[in-house]
Amino acid sequence: MKSTIPDTGVPIAPPAGNGGDRQEASLHGEILLRLRDYVVEGNIAEGARVPERRLCEMFGISRTPLREALKVLAAEGLIELLPNRGARVRQLSQRDLEELFDVMAGLEGLAGRLACEAITDEEITAIEQLHYEMYGHYLHRDMHGYFQTNQRIHESIVAAARNETLRTAYANFAGRIRRVRYSANFARKRQRWAEAMREHEAILDALRRRAASELSDILFQHLRNKRSAAIDHLTEPQGEAPASP
Amino acid sequence: MKSTIPDTGVPIAPPAGNGGDRQEASLHGEILLRLRDYVVEGNIAEGARVPERRLCEMFGISRTPLREALKVLAAEGLIELLPNRGARVRQLSQRDLEELFDVMAGLEGLAGRLACEAITDEEITAIEQLHYEMYGHYLHRDMHGYFQTNQRIHESIVAAARNETLRTAYANFAGRIRRVRYSANFARKRQRWAEAMREHEAILDALRRRAASELSDILFQHLRNKRSAAIDHLTEPQGEAPASP
DNA sequence: AGGACAAAAAATGAATGCAAAATAGCTCGC
DNA sequence: GCGAGCTATTTTGCATTCATTTTTTGTCCT
Incomplete structure (x- = not known):
């Protein structure tokens, strides 16, 4: 034992x-x-x-x-x-998780909004790079790589917001969720995965145009959808994850 | 003993x-x-x-x-x-304050967005009551009353979001700012005051229509404007407050 | 045999004690 | 008179100790 x-x-x-x-x-x-x-x-x-x-x-x-x-x-x-x-x-109860995801969604939306005010073309290019890298992981069905790159993208957006206070709060909430994420890997469903990729395209697009409010909305919704996937996963954990033999 | x-x-x-x-x-x-x-x-x-x-x-x-x-x-x-x-x-440096206000703005925007999903007509009515009360303070030039009622309105919106995690985080950041607010009362300028009232009208309107994204935007901007007023006040503190010699 | 009560053991919460660092005070030299 | 250097006091950081509370264990009674 x-x-x-x-x-x-x-x-x-x-x-x-x-x-x-x-x-x-x-x-x-x-x-x-x-x-x-x-x-x-x-x-x-x-x-x-x-x-x-x-x-x-x-x-x-x-x-x-x-x-x-x-x-x-x-x-x-x-x-x-x-x-x-x-x-x-x-x-963390299911409700706690929902709340946490919503707060994260709000913080990311805020980050995107602020990022639009200050982000440089170079930073956008860097995020685009990460995006393509992530797309590669997606094509290769590399969950782990996808997850990591995805995280780096979101962190890049938060960093571009140029707000240390936000950064700290974001890291705090991310830590609380990560504890759960370690035990259950979400977003295993192919459909959700494809959706997430499309959402990321939209994020990049809004970011390029520095469309603050729009980006804020998209990021919020993106996290909201993640939330749904996560909660679903917890509700019916036998989804389709073929555990390693 | x-x-x-x-x-x-x-x-x-x-x-x-x-x-x-x-x-x-x-x-x-x-x-x-x-x-x-x-x-x-x-x-x-x-x-x-x-x-x-x-x-x-x-x-x-x-x-x-x-x-x-x-x-x-x-x-x-x-x-x-x-x-x-x-x-x-x-x-708190000026930069710290700016960051704090922006985070507060993001959290309030989030609160408004979430509130639109769950708020009851009764809660909206209650906020409308507060709004009229605040308008009375405004007409009577009652800064203190205005401030308090204003705070209760924002707290009501946060409460309507039905998210304890958000509530806690909001209270935390509010505390940090309040420390400063005690020493310097912002929004002394009549013009900003009138603007704030108009913004509050817009907030109520969006809330009634449950226009989540719109409300989120308005609340963010509202706090952003508050931020500007606060920073301005700090930058040129001789505004109209007769400091003791 | 099973459960309730009681004593023992362990763990928690807070106070005190002690070494190291920092600040203040003082002497001495210029 | 003023500043550098040394000493003394205060303050901080952590360990230890003490009092309660909780948890466990053992025993006794039904």
């Missing part, structure tokens, strides 16, 4: 040797980054307890900085804090 | 008697709410240090829960945490 927390047996991680390139002076900041990733990547089951003690050992720290990080993650909506009963990975 | 708190001699604030109707089981939660209000209401100057020790005495608690609350407020963007140098009230 498989524990919710993979016991690596490893005597803790290097205190300062952070895996990525980012760095944090304070311990709680470092822990926050690592713990957030740990949760977002789905290392703890939905609704399962977040064991303070275990994590303290795992990170090689005391409870104080860990608990500080937990409070922040709770504020971000990744976990829940039950009084006197510890932290649990937040369970 | 019931308290392990070292008697500072100061009566401090009532431990459980919170001013509002909300309640929090845990101390850090309680402190978080109170400290957030304390900062949002502008009790600490922009960029000023947030004195841990002082606040601990003020709330009658130890540093642990206070520091947890500080971490959360930092995550919310209200304060900044400088490594080994304590917390400071976040100083």
Whole structure:
């Protein structure tokens, strides 16, 4: 059987040797980054307890900085804090997911609107490149590649909005959804896939024309449709995904 | 006796008697709410240090829960945490304000869009009532009343969106801006005021027709114009506010 | 045997203690 | 008189400790 927390047996991680390139002076900041990733990547089951003690050992720290990080993650909506009963990975109901997708849709729509005001031709060209790359993945039925490129496109649009506040909020909500996305890959249906490609064409077109309101609408609808696909997938998960033999 | 708190001699604030109707089981939660209000209401100057020790005495608690609350407020963007140098009230640059207003504009646009899908006739009637009330304030040049009613209208639209996630995010960003709003009251100019009233008419009209995209556009633009007024006000603060010598 | 109650164990929430860093204060030199 | 350098105080960050609460375990009664 498989524990919710993979016991690596490893005597803790290097205190300062952070895996990525980012760095944090304070311990709680470092822990926050690592713990957030740990949760977002789905290392703890939905609704399962977040064991303070275990994590303290795992990170090689005391409870104080860990608990500080937990409070922040709770504020971000990744976990829940039950009084006197510890932290649990937040369970997203179908309604929660719908709400999250709608907020993401709104933020992307906003990003598109703002991007129209500031985006350069070079940036548009770059997005076009990504678009063709994604089309290639689509033709080759490369789900993973498609997904990644798709994400990069949306991130490029958000980046083009030139709004760090928006960027941060977007990343936050994306993290909450990603937790789910790890377990269930949406958009498996061919039909939806083709639709998504057409929508992306429309996005590019509106972007080229810097049609702010129109782009905002299209992006919103695009995410809305993603939402439907995702919810459908959760409702009837046996859709058509031929699991690897 | 019931308290392990070292008697500072100061009566401090009532431990459980919170001013509002909300309640929090845990101390850090309680402190978080109170400290957030304390900062949002502008009790600490922009960029000023947030004195841990002082606040601990003020709330009658130890540093642990206070520091947890500080971490959360930092995550919310209200304060900044400088490594080994304590917390400071976040100083919002003009650019930060622009970004915040744009995000608010996007969220309100989203709220309007979603509201069109779910709002009831009764809710619209209620908003119309508020609108007339606000119009009265406008005619009487009652800035404060106008502001409050205006806020209630926007909150009503957000509420009508039936999206708690959006509501929470909206409240968060609104808090960040409110901190500034306390010090500088925007929209002092008569012209902008009249414009805002007209925009509100258009908002109501679109809402009645459940014209989602249109309402989204109008709300975005409405906030965008508010943004301009605010920024203008900051740029030339000698507008008509007689600062104390 | 099954369930209820009680004691033990563990986990949580908050306070305190301690080392390191930063700020302030002070002396000394120019 | 003024500034550089050193020391002392304060402040921060984290670990540890203590009091409660929850959860588990064991026992007893029906």
